[in-house]
Amino acid sequence: xxxxxxxxxxxxxxxxxxxxxxxxxxxxxxxxxxxxxxxxxxxxxxxxxxxxxxxxxxxxxxxxxxxxxxxxxxxxxxxxxxxxxxxxxxxxxxxxxxxxxxxxxxxxxxxxxxxxxxxxxxxxxxxxxxxxxxxxxxxxxxxxxxxxxxxxxxxxxxxxxxxxxxxxxxxxxxxxxxxxxxxxxxxxxxxxxxxxxxxxxxxxxxxxxxxxxxxxxxxxxxxxxxxxxxxxxxxxxxxxxxxxxxxxxxxxxxxxxxxxxxxxxxxxxxxxxxxxxxxxxxxxxxxxxxxxxxxxxxxxxxxxxxxxxxxxxxxxxxxxxxxxxxxxxxxxxxxxxxxxxxxxxxxxxxxxxxxxxxxxxxxxxxxxxxxxxxxxxxxxxxxxxxxxxxxxxxxxxxxxxxxxxxxxxxxxxxxxxxxxxxxxxxxxxxxxxxxxxxxxxxxx
Numbered sequence: 001x002x003x004x005x006x007x008x009x010x011x012x013x014x015x016x017x018x019x020x021x022x023x024x025x026x027x028x029x030x031x032x033x034x035x036x037x038x039x040x041x042x043x044x045x046x047x048x049x050x051x052x053x054x055x056x057x058x059x060x061x062x063x064x065x066x067x068x069x070x071x072x073x074x075x076x077x078x079x080x081x082x083x084x085x086x087x088x089x090x091x092x093x094x095x096x097x098x099x100x101x102x103x104x105x106x107x108x109x110x111x112x113x114x115x116x117x118x119x120x121x122x123x124x125x126x127x128x129x130x131x132x133x134x135x136x137x138x139x140x141x142x143x144x145x146x147x148x149x150x151x152x153x154x155x156x157x158x159x160x161x162x163x164x165x166x167x168x169x170x171x172x173x174x175x176x177x178x179x180x181x182x183x184x185x186x187x188x189x190x191x192x193x194x195x196x197x198x199x200x201x202x203x204x205x206x207x208x209x210x211x212x213x214x215x216x217x218x219x220x221x222x223x224x225x226x227x228x229x230x231x232x233x234x235x236x237x238x239x240x241x242x243x244x245x246x247x248x249x250x251x252x253x254x255x256x257x258x259x260x261x262x263x264x265x266x267x268x269x270x271x272x273x274x275x276x277x278x279x280x281x282x283x284x285x286x287x288x289x290x291x292x293x294x295x296x297x298x299x300x301x302x303x304x305x306x307x308x309x310x311x312x313x314x315x316x317x318x319x320x321x322x323x324x325x326x327x328x329x330x331x332x333x334x335x336x337x338x339x340x341x342x343x344x345x346x347x348x349x350x351x352x353x354x355x356x357x358x359x360x361x362x363x364x365x366x367x368x369x370x371x372x373x374x375x376x377x378x379x380x381x382x383x384x385x386x387x388x389x390x391x392x393x394x395x396x397x398x399x400x401x402x403x404x405x406x407x408x409x410x411x412x413x414x415x416x417x418x419x420x421x422x423x424x425x426x427x428x429x430x431x432x433x434x435x436x437x438x439x440x441x442x443x444x
Contacts, residue, residue, distance in 0.1 A: 002027045004307060005088060005096065007078050008104030009033035010042060011293055012274030015300025016102050016307075017071050023308035029070070030096070032088070034077035036128050038063060043293060045131050046155045050162045055128075083250055083267050100269045100307055103246070103257055104300070107239035107275040107291055110148075116209030121217035122233040125156050134159070134232075141165050141231035145220045147206045148237030149176045151323045156234040157198050158326055168199040168228050170206055170220075179338045184348040185373055186338075188357050189325050196326050209233055239291060241276040254278055256289050261313040263303045271307070273299035283316055285335065292321055318388045320381055328355055333384040334371030336361050344370065347394070347425065349418045351376070358418055362394035369394045377414070378406035395430055398422055402435035 004020060006013045009031050017031050044058040066073055074096075080089040081101070088096045109124025111117050123133050144160045146153045149171040157167045173179065175186040176193065193200055205223040212218030219229045241256040252258040252266040256278030263271045274296035275289075282288045298316055305312040320333045336359060340346060345364045350357040356376035362369050369392050372384065383404040387397055398419050415432040423430055 002099045003030065003097065004028065004100045004102065005030045005032060005098035006102040006104055007032050007088075008106050008274065008276075009035070009039050009073070010104060010106050010274060010296060011039075012106075012296035012300040013102065013104030014039045015297045016104065016273060016304045017300075018069070019301050019304025020307055021069050021071060023304065023310070027308075028072070030072045030074055030098075031066075032074045032076060032078060034075065034091075037073060037075055038066070040128070042126075045125070045128070046159050049131060049134060049159045079245060081246060081249060081251075083270065086269070101271070102303060102307075103243075103265075103270065103272040103276060104274045104296075105242045105246075105276040108242045109235050110238045110240050111235060112237070114206050114209060116211060116217065117235065119209055119211050119217045119233075120215065121231055122209055122235065124235045124239075125152055125159075126239060137232050138163055138165065143168065143228070143230040144232035144234055145170060145206075145228055145230045146234040146236055147220075148235065149173065149178070150180075150236060150238065151177075152239075153234065153236035154193070154323075154325050156236055157193070158196075160232070160234075161196060161198075165232065166197070166199070168201060168230070169193070170201050170204045170222060172203070172205050174202050176200065176202075177338070181338055181373070182336065182340070182346065182348075182359060184350070185336075185357065185359055185375065188350065188354065188375060189328065189330075191354060192326055192328055206233075239275065241278070241289075243276055262306055262311060263299060263314055264306075271303050273303050283314065286316055286319060290316070290319075294321075318385055320384075328376050329378065331374045331377075331379055331381075332372070333379075333381065334361070334369070334388055336371035336373045347422055349421050351414065351417075356414065360394055360397065360422075367393045367395060369397045372397075379404045380406050394422075395428060398430045399433055401432055405435055 004027055006017055013031060017029050020029060038059050040058040041060060044053055047053040048055055076090040076092055078088050079091050086098050107126060109126050121137050124130055143166045145168045146156050147170050157169060160167050176190045177186060190200060206220055207223050208221040209217050210219040210221060217233050219227050220233060221227050243253060243257060246253060256276050257265060257272035258280055259265055259272050259277050260280055263273055265272055275291040278289045295316060299314060302312050302314045318334055322331045343364050344361055347360045359373040361371040369387060401415050419430045419432050
């Protein structure tokens with residue numbers, strides 16, 4: 001009987017296990033994690049802290065799901081992989097042999113050698129253990145300093161504010177998330193963050209975390225020479241693949257574990273998926289590493305097919321993602337760079353209330369639609385995906401924008417305003433058509 005071992009019980013590892021079992025009822029599957037006994041929704045960590053959910057509510061599957069589907073769960077930390085002998089060595093148990101290995105090791109928060117970065121009170125926000133640490137650090141805290149602009153940093157800030165802990169946010173660039181959000185988009189989010197009383201410090205980096213008499217963090221020293229008193233320091237300057245235990249092996253690694261289009265590594269019968277995977281040749285329009293929830297799920301499904309006899313290439317399609325900045329929902333589809341690319345034009349529309357906006361990016365010569373950001377508006381992914389593959393023009397997208405409405409009863413009133421502003425800027429005469437459900441439903 002083939003034994004398939006999967007290191008990591010996040011979305012990528014669990015999806016791989018589920019799809020392997022769907023396609024092969026006989027193989028043995030072992031899912032290994034040192035983090036938690038059962039798979040949980042990592043994106044829900046903030047809601048546990050904020051009191052909106054309990055941990056048991058974040059588990060997508062009941063505990064009986066695993067024995068019912070004969071997926072063995074092992075709570076252990078893998079210290080070493082002996083690839084030559086196909087053996088896993090643990091910190092707390094006897095070695096385990098495998099026939100096929102899937103590395104779904106996930107990520108860990110970045111640290112850049114800041115003095116004091118390992119003091120009590122300094123932490124990231126990625127794992128369940130990070131949540132437990134934050135619960136320990138929060139009582140009595142008056143201020144948190146968050147380092148690094150990005151989605152996790154915003155979540156950290158929102159969590160702190162729900163406990164009446166003031167927040168200072170250090171951003172290295174001259175605007176929030178400047179390497180991802182274009183200027184108008186970033187300006188909207190920065191205004192919104194300040195409305196929520198976030199002390200946003202631009203062009204400011206962490207220089208040092210200063211310890212108090214009790215050995216805990218008591219302040220940070222910034223690159224501007226300012227000392228900011230605080231009791232919590234949140235390190236949210238991105239994440240890195242959690243692969244230190246693999247670095248001295250024959251496995252090919254760079255920043256992540258190197259894989260081909262089939263998620264195969266340089267070692268036979270060893271695959272890498274999720275946050276830890278790095279492509280030799282990334283799919284067209286994508287990045288070498290994509291550390292988001294849905295790509296992990298897609299990789300898990302892909303490798304599950306390959307391992308069970310249907311060799312399948314990873315084809316994620318057009319880039320998309322979604323998130324929330326406090327009260328503003330954010331969606332992005334296609335290519336919307338933080339800094340304008342040569343040969344592209346962009347269009348920005350913003351509602352007067354300042355919490356709703358749309359950014360469209362298109363080819364300067366052909367007007368082919370290449371990307372969109374939406375703020376405070378929900379759009380249909382399947383509609384945009386169709387338009388990308390049909391290489392529609394930005395004018396076509398605006399004309400049929402009602403088809404992309406996810407909540408048309410709330411959103412319809414904005415379409416004319418969006419088209420009117422585009423018409424004024426680009427000397428066109430576009431009028432939005434009424435959404436037709438037959439046209440929308442025939443997309444799939």
